[in-house]
Every structure is written in structure tokens, then in C-alpha cells.
Amino acid sequence: KAGVTQTPRYLIKTRGQQVTLSCSPISGHRSVSWYQQTPGQGLQFLFEYFSETQRNKGNFPGRFSGRQFSNSRSEMNVSTLELGDSALYLCASSPGQGENTGELFFGEGSRLTVL
């Protein structure tokens, strides 16, 4: 079974630009969640999508948005980039419902550098 795939793995943007990151979950998983990881703040929850609907949202400004498609693939977008948005963005998938271990399966992440 293929794991969680995130693209691109690395990217460099300048302040004010926008960026779109993509995540393909494990086949059959309907929940996709996004996390931001920085040295200072650690892993912080951004949002979670299930069946194309946002189920949970963390404490991030409206510049951070996401969506999920009917095939469970998800994208997140950051507009008007700031230097502080430089981070590793991690995507995690899970079945999303029913009795399961609750285990999250993480991708390798997309490392964003804002100059």
C-alpha cells in the first residue's frame, strides 16, 4: 500500500507570494489533516478534512486555507506569504471514522522557505 505522498518536497517563495501544497492520502483513507512544524513552535495543527468537509481547524490566520477533493486528495494554500511561514508542512491521513487505532500516517512533508 502506497504511503502518504506530499508534493512538492521543497520550495522557495518570496514574501507576498502564495503557495499551494498537495497531499495524497493512503488509499481508502478519508481524513486528511495538516500540521505546521517550526523549530520554535513545534508541531501545530492547521486543519482536518473528511469527505471534502473541514471538520477541525487550528488557530491560524485566514491566509491558511485548504480543501479536499472527492478522491480524498487535499491541498493547502497559504496566501500573502510572510517570513514566519517558513516551515515543514506535514500532511497526515487516517480512515477518519469508526473504531480504529486513531493512528495518523504522515507524509515526508513539504519544506517551505520564504525569503
Add this chain to the structure above:
Amino acid sequence: DAKTTQPTSMDCAEGRAANLPCNHSTISGNEYVYWYRQIHSQGPQYIIHGLKNNETNEMASLIITEDRKSSTLILPHATLRDTAVYYCIVRVWRGSGTYKYIFGTGTRLKVLA
């Protein structure tokens, strides 16, 4: 939300047991404790989870105190490949079948040859 507290770093000799503590004193009765580890900029990897009882799998053991305010992850025979950042996480119920995972700042475990 529940919060977890972990030591910033620990060292362990190869072949010895690594005991990683976590404090989650504000945990609620139905909130699970999960442990993940992250090896140098890879995505976090699931290790084990538990609610009340001690748990063991092929990777590790999880000991949860009776009052559930703290837990310890045990790697019985640490190897150099176990060098990683270990996260203690509380899974918080949000209603309608949804959860939120609260990550602590993690413990950087260094296994020494």
C-alpha cells in the same frame, strides 16, 4: 485543551532501556495518549497508544499511571536507529466523531554507542 510536558532531551546507552516520561496532568477521562517519533525531518511515525492500561507492541511499551496524569514510553533495547524526537500526544475528543491531536514539544533521544 490537554497539554503534555516532556523533557527536552535524553541520552541512552545502546542496548539499554530508554524510558521517556510525559506529563499530561490535565487529561480527561476519554482522551488517549499517543506516542510518535520523528527521525530527522521525516514525517512522524506512530509508536503506540493507550487509555488506561499498560500497552506493549513490537516497538515499545507504554506505562500509564493509575491517575492517568503521566505516562512513560519504554524502548526495551535502544539501538542507534532509535535516535529521534519522541512526541507524547493527547487525542482530544471534539464531538461528532472528530478528534484533535495535541502535540507536545518532544524529547530528543540520543542513543550512544
